[in-house]
Amino acid sequence: MSTLQKIAHVDDDESIRAIAKVALERIGKFTLLSCASGKEALERIPEFAPDIILLDVMMPGLDGPTTLKQLREKMNFEKTAVIFMTAKVQSSEVEYYKSLGAFNVILKPFDAMGLSDQLKNYWVQFNGE
Amino acid sequence: MANDNQEFLKEMESLRLDFHKRLLRELEQMVAYRSKSDTQLCDLTTIKELYDASHKLAGSALTFGYKDTGILLRSFENFLDQALCGGNQIEPSQMRLKLHELAPAVSLPSTDEIEVEDARTPTSEPVEALHRNEDISIYILEDETSTSEALKLGLSSFGYVVTTFSDIAALCEHALVSPPDGLIFDKSEKSSLGNKLDLVSKSLRENGLGDIPLIVISPNDDFNEKLLAARNGVASFLAKPVSIPDLESSLDYVLQQNLRSPYRVLLVDDDAYTLEHHRLMLERWGIVARTLVDPAQTLELIDEFHPDLLIFDLHMPLCTGIELAEVVRYHTQLVHIPIIFLSSERNESRQLVAMMTGGDDFIVKPVVEDNFVTTIKSRAQRARKLAELMTRDSLTGLLKHTEIKERLSYEFARAQRQQSVVSVAMIDIDHFKKVNDTYGHQTGDVVIATLAHLIKRGLRTTDLVGRYGGEEYMVVLPDTDTDNALTKLNLLRVEFEKIVFRHKDEEFTCSFSGGVCSSDLVNNVDDFVEQSDRALYSAKEQGRNQIIAANNS
Numbered sequence: 001m002s003t004l005q006k007i008a009h010v011d012d013d014e015s016i017r018a019i020a021k022v023a024l025e026r027i028g029k030f031t032l033l034s035c036a037s038g039k040e041a042l043e044r045i046p047e048f049a050p051d052i053i054l055l056d057v058m059m060p061g062l063d064g065p066t067t068l069k070q071l072r073e074k075m076n077f078e079k080t081a082v083i084f085m086t087a088k089v090q091s092s093e094v095e096y097y098k099s100l101g102a103f104n105v106i107l108k109p110f111d112a113m114g115l116s117d118q119l120k121n122y123w124v125q126f127n128g129e
Numbered sequence: 130m131a132n133d134n135q136e137f138l139k140e141m142e143s144l145r146l147d148f149h150k151r152l153l154r155e156l157e158q159m160v161a162y163r164s165k166s167d168t169q170l171c172d173l174t175t176i177k178e179l180y181d182a183s184h185k186l187a188g189s190a191l192t193f194g195y196k197d198t199g200i201l202l203r204s205f206e207n208f209l210d211q212a213l214c215g216g217n218q219i220e221p222s223q224m225r226l227k228l229h230e231l232a233p234a235v236s237l238p239s240t241d242e243i244e245v246e247d248a249r250t251p252t253s254e255p256v257e258a259l260h261r262n263e264d265i266s267i268y269i270l271e272d273e274t275s276t277s278e279a280l281k282l283g284l285s286s287f288g289y290v291v292t293t294f295s296d297i298a299a300l301c302e303h304a305l306v307s308p309p310d311g312l313i314f315d316k317s318e319k320s321s322l323g324n325k326l327d328l329v330s331k332s333l334r335e336n337g338l339g340d341i342p343l344i345v346i347s348p349n350d351d352f353n354e355k356l357l358a359a360r361n362g363v364a365s366f367l368a369k370p371v372s373i374p375d376l377e378s379s380l381d382y383v384l385q386q387n388l389r390s391p392y393r394v395l396l397v398d399d400d401a402y403t404l405e406h407h408r409l410m411l412e413r414w415g416i417v418a419r420t421l422v423d424p425a426q427t428l429e430l431i432d433e434f435h436p437d438l439l440i441f442d443l444h445m446p447l448c449t450g451i452e453l454a455e456v457v458r459y460h461t462q463l464v465h466i467p468i469i470f471l472s473s474e475r476n477e478s479r480q481l482v483a484m485m486t487g488g489d490d491f492i493v494k495p496v497v498e499d500n501f502v503t504t505i506k507s508r509a510q511r512a513r514k515l516a517e518l519m520t521r522d523s524l525t526g527l528l529k530h531t532e533i534k535e536r537l538s539y540e541f542a543r544a545q546r547q548q549s550v551v552s553v554a555m556i557d558i559d560h561f562k563k564v565n566d567t568y569g570h571q572t573g574d575v576v577i578a579t580l581a582h583l584i585k586r587g588l589r590t591t592d593l594v595g596r597y598g599g600e601e602y603m604v605v606l607p608d609t610d611t612d613n614a615l616t617k618l619n620l621l622r623v624e625f626e627k628i629v630f631r632h633k634d635e636e637f638t639c640s641f642s643g644g645v646c647s648s649d650l651v652n653n654v655d656d657f658v659e660q661s662d663r664a665l666y667s668a669k670e671q672g673r674n675q676i677i678a679a680n681n682s
Contacts, residue, residue: 022140110192
C-alpha cells in the first residue's frame with residue numbers, strides 16, 4: 001500500500017475549505033488540492049490524481065454525487081478513495097452513497113483535529129489491510 | 130508534533146475569528162430579511178436562497194464550535210426544506226416567526242466561550258486575563274417594592290452585568306434589542322406568584338424570548354408555588370432569603386448547561402448498520418457516540434471512553450442486553466450510568482423484565498429521532514448531575530478532597546508523558562478562624578463559597594479546583610508554568626481582597642495566601658503536593674495575602 005499523501009477536497013464553503021486545509025496540511029502533512037465547486041473539481045482533480053477525494057454532498061451547481069459520476073468518466077478510481085461529507089444522513093443515504101462508489105461518509109461538522117487520523121484509517125481500510 | 134499542534138490551534142483560532150465576522154454578517158443579512166417578509170409572501174426562489182445560505186452557514190458554524198447557533202440554523206434550514214419539498218410558499222407571519230427564532234444567534238457568545246476540543250493555552254503564551262462574567266448579562270425584574278439593589282450589587286461583584294427593570298414590558302423591549310443571558314424575577318409580596326408569573330412568562334414567549342433561562346426568587350417556599358414555576362418553564366426556583374453565592378451557583382448552573390462538554394454515549398448492537406445509523410443520529414445532535422459490535426469488549430470501552438450513558442440492543446447473539454446490563458452492574462463504580470435497551474420487542478412484559486434488571490429505559494426500534502435524542506439527552510443530563518453530586522463538595526461545588534488528588538495524579542502523569550508542565554497551587558484563607566469566631570459559621574461558609582466561585586470563574590475550563598480542607602483549596606493548572614500560575618493566582622488574590630462581606634451591619638474583607646509548584650521541579654505527586662504546601666507555609670510566614678512559588682531546592 002502506498003502511503004496516503006494527496007488529498008483533494010471539494011466544498012463550496014470557504015470557511016470549511018480553510019479549516020480542512022489547516023487540518024490536513026498542518027496535522028496530516030498531506031498535499032492538498034482545494035476546489036470550490038464540482039466544476040473546478042472536474043477540471044483539476046484528474047490531473048492531480050489524489051489518493052483520497054473528500055467530496056461535499058450539497059453544493060450549488062454540480063452536487064457531490066453528480067461530480068463523482070462525471071469524474072468517473074475522466075479518471076480511474078482503482079486507487080482513489082472517495083469520501084462524501086454531509087450534514088444530513090438518513091438511514092438509506094449511506095447505502096446510496098456507497099452504491100455510487102463512495103468508500104465512506106464523514107458527517108459534518110467534522111472534528112478538524114482528528115480529520116487526518118480518520119483519513120489515515122480509511123486509507124488503510126480502503127487498501128484492505 | 131507538539132509544536133505543530135500549537136501552530137494548528139493558533140491557525141484554527143485565527144480562522145475562527147474570521148469566521149466569527151462572517152457569521153455575524155450573514156446572520157444579520159438573514160434576520161434583516163424579516164423586514165422584507167413583513168408583507169410579501171415568500172416565493173420558492175427566495176426560500177431556496179435562504180435554504181442554501183442557512184445550510185452552508187449551519188455546517189461551518191457547527192464545525193467551528195458554535196453549537197447553539199448551528200442548531201438554530203439547522204432548524205431554520207429544516208423549516209425551509211419542508212416548504213421546498215412541499216412546493217409551498219411561506220406565509221409572511223410564519224416566516225417572521227421563524228426568523229425571529231434566529232435573532233438570539235446574532236448576539237453571539239464571544240469567541241472565548243467556545244470550546245475547542247482539548248485546546249490548551251500553550252505555556253509560552255502570556256496568561257490571558259481572568260475569565261470573568263463580564264460578558265454575561267442578567268436582567269432583574271423587580272416586583273413593586275422589592276429590594277433588588279442588594280442582588281444587583283452582589284452579582285456585580287461576581288462580574289455579571291446586571292440591569293434592573295420594574296416593568297415586564299420595558300424589559301422585553303430591551304431584551305429584543307440585546308437579549309440577556311438570564312433573567313431573574315425577584316418577587317416581593319407575600320401573595321401567591323400566580324398571575325404575575327403567568328404574565329411574565331407569557332410576555333417573554335410572545336416576544337420570542339422564551340428560551341432565556343428564568344430564575345424566580347420568591348418569599349414563599351411552598352409546593353404550589355414551585356409547581357406554578359415549573360409549569361411556566363422556570364429554570365431555577367429560589368426561596369428567600371437568598372444568599373449571593375447560592376444565586377450565583379444557580380445562575381452558573383443554568384447558564385452553563387449549554388456550554389458543557391458534549392454527552393458521551395456508548396452503543397452496543399450486533400448489527401453494524403443500525404449502530405452506524407444511531408451513531409450518526411446522535412452525533413448530529415452534538416452527542417459523542419462510540420459503537421461496539423462485540424459485547425465482550427463493553428467493559429474495556431467503558432473504562433477508556435467514560436460514557437455518560439449506555440445503549441444496549443436487547444437481542445444479540447453472544448448475550449442479551451439484559452445479561453450485559455447485569456455484567457456492567459457488577460461493577461459498583463458503574464452503578465450510576467443509565468442503561469437504555471433498544472429492541473423491536475413491543476411486548477410489555479418483556480419490557481418490564483428489561484427494566485427490572487439494571488436497565489433504566491426501553492426504546493422500541495426503529496427509533497424516532499426526536500424522541501430518541503431527547504430521551505438520551507435528559508437521561509445523560511441527570512446522570513451527570515448525579516455523578517457531580519457524588520464527586521463534588523456540597524458547599525462550594527468544587528471537587529472533593531480525594532477527587533482533586535486523583536485528578537492531580539492524572540494531570541501529573543499526563544504532563545510527564547507529554548513533556549508539558551502542570552502547576553499546582555494550595556490556597557488558604559487568611560485568619561479564617563477569626564471570621565468564624567467573630568461572625569459565625571454561616572458567614573464563614575459564605576466566605577468559603579465566594580472564594581470557590583471566584584476561583585472557578587477566574588480559571589479556564591481545563592483547570593481543576595478542589596476543596597482540599599475546611600478553608601483550603603487545591604488548584605491544578607495544566608500546561609501552565611510557575612510564572613503563569615503566579616500571575617493567575619495573584620489576579621485572583623487581588624480580586625478576592627476587594628470583595629466586601631457583610632454580617633448584620635458590619636462590613637469586612639478577607640484575603641488568602643497561596644503556594645505554587647510546577648511539575649518540572651519534582652519527581653512524584655507526593656513531592657508535588659508537599660512543595661506547594663511548603664510554599665503556602667512560607668507565604669503565611671511572610672505576612673499572608675501573597676503567593677509564593679516553590680523553587681528548586
